[in-house]
Amino acid sequence: KESGLGAAPYLHLFQDFWCPTHFIQGMNNFMKHFHSKDNDVFVASFPKSGTTWLKALAFVIVNHHRFSSFDHHPLLSSNPHQLVFFPESILSHDLHDQILSLSNMSEPRLLGTHLPFPSLPESITKSNCKIIYIFRNPFDIFVSAWEFFTNVKVSSSSELTFEEAFEKYCNGITAFGPWWSHMLGYWEKSITRPHKVLFLKYEDLKEDTVFHVKRIAEFLNSPITQGGESNTVIENIIKLCRFETMKNLEVNKSGYIYNIAEKKHFFRKGEVGDWINYFSPSMIEKLSKTVEEKLGGSGLSFKIHS
C-alpha cells in the first residue's frame, strides 16, 4: 500500500508546519487577505479528527432558526464540506471573486480551517470571532489518515509503506503536522481564552453527543429553542449528523470535494479504537512514548478505546 501521508514532495515545511503543496498558495492568500468579522465561527481541526462531523453539527446549530424542518435540511442535499468550506482551499484561484464572495456570505459566517493557531490570520486571532476545535486521539488519527490518503488523488506521487508513514507521523511529518503542536496550540488557547476557543474531543462527542451539542450551542450564544421543545431539536440535530445518516446519504456517496478526495472517503468507520486492528506492539509502544513526550504534562488527556 502507498500513502500520501507524510510524503515529499506532497508536503512542504511552511512557517512551522507541514503544508500540503496544493494548499500553499491558498494559505498565503488566506493569511494576507482574509478579514474576519466579530460574529464569524470557525471549525478548526487537525485533519482526520472529525472535521466533517463537527462541520455538520456546527452548521445545523448555527442555522437552526433558518431551517426548522429537518426533512428538507441543506445537509440532506449537500456535503458538510460544501456548506462549510476552508477559505485556505478556495483562495488559491480567482482571488478577487473569492474574497468578494466570502465577504458577502450570510452572517454569521461558518468556515473551516486546518491551520495551526499561530498561523491563523491576525484578524481571526484578534477579532471576537469564535473557534471550535475538534481533537482526536493520535492513534485513530493516524489510521484514519492512512486510509484516507491511500485514496485521495494527491497520494499518487508517493511511495510510503504503512511503517514508513508511521515513522514520519511519529516525527510530526504529516499534513498540518506536527500533530502535537497543532493540538497544543488550540488546547492552550482554550484555557487562556475560553470565550474564543472551545476544545472538543471526538471520543467525548461520541460518548455524550447531547451534552456536547449543548456546549457548542452555549459557546456560540446560540441556545437551541428553550423549554420542552429543545430536547427534540437536539435529538434531531444529532440524528441528522450522525455517522450512519451522513454516510448513507446519496449526496455523500459520490463526487469529489476540492477536486481531491471523493466524498465517500470522509465517512469510513467513525469509531473510537480502530487503530488496534492496524498497529504492531512496537508501534503501540512507539506512539505511546511519543504521546507521553509531546503531550505529557499539558493536561491534555484522551481515550483510545471505545
Ligand code: A3P
Ligand atoms: P475514520 O477514518 O476513523 O472512520 P475528518 O472529517 O477530519 O476528515 O475526519 C474523518 C473521520 O471522521 C473518519 O474517521 C470518519 O469516518 C469520521 N466521521 C465522519 N463523519 C462522522 C460522523 N458524522 N460521526 C462520527 N464520525 C465521523
